[in-house]
Amino acid sequence: GENVEQHPSTLSVQEGDSAVIKCTYSDSASNYFPWYKQELGKRPQLIIDIRSNVGEKKDQRIAVTLNKTAKHFSLHITETQPEDSAVYFCAATEWTGNMLTFGGGTRLMVKP
Amino acid sequence: DAEITQSPRHKITETGRQVTLACHQTWNHNNMFWYRQDLGHGLRLIHYSYGVQDTNKGEVSDGYSVSRSNTEDLPLTLESAASSQTSVYFCASSDNPFPGPVGDTQYFGPGTRLTVL
Numbered sequence: 729g730e731n732v733e734q735h736p737s738t739l740s741v742q743e744g745d746s747a748v749i750k751c752t753y754s755d756s757a758s759n760y761f762p763w764y765k766q767e768l769g770k771r772p773q774l775i776i777d778i779r780s781n782v783g784e785k786k787d788q789r790i791a792v793t794l795n796k797t798a799k800h801f802s803l804h805i806t807e808t809q810p811e812d813s814a815v816y817f818c819a820a821t822e823w824t825g826n827m828l829t830f831g832g833g834t835r836l837m838v839k840p
Numbered sequence: 841d842a843e844i845t846q847s848p849r850h851k852i853t854e855t856g857r858q859v860t861l862a863c864h865q866t867w868n869h870n871n872m873f874w875y876r877q878d879l880g881h882g883l884r885l886i887h888y889s890y891g892v893q894d895t896n897k898g899e900v901s902d903g904y905s906v907s908r909s910n911t912e913d914l915p916l917t918l919e920s921a922a923s924s925q926t927s928v929y930f931c932a933s934s935d936n937p938f939p940g941p942v943g944d945t946q947y948f949g950p951g952t953r954l955t956v957l
Contacts, residue, residue, distance in 0.1 A: 730905075826944070827888060827898075828885075829885075829948060830882050831882060
């Protein structure tokens, strides 16, 4: 089955700096890679996703890059703000495109 | 508005009791999933369903069961609750037909915090 590794497990940045979270996956057939943000006590919510036919996707201050050859994808957050503080999860699908395997999560702390 | 709900939001039970957690979605999604979330383990898949009468085991299915009698609901049952099942449980749904050509967004419910004493 799919295995997703996520690094780092915690990340502390100053407000205004950039943050990068990296994930690797094992199944070369995986074709969908979402990122979820989870605030304390809340449900995970999708913030951005990328499909295997695209190398990069941006949405305002967040972007995701995908390297299929190396089987890794990354989340980039620019101009971080205190409200970006949360736990971020990456995920990848198995071959049917339905079941997600999640990484272990990254706790991002943005210091004012 | 369409949504996904879970009940109860908090539950305290005793070891050995049967517990059922409810999940209801009004999007008419084909696929429904149950996860548990524990510190240090992220989100782990318990069971999932790709449609009515379809159920499948996930990574951590021992001690849990599900049934899918309609599109909207996927209840999760703990047959004999154990302290190791103390966790936060999330239900999710997505619309991608099985098997799908490409992955689809999963939408999560608000979660149920279960404590087994």
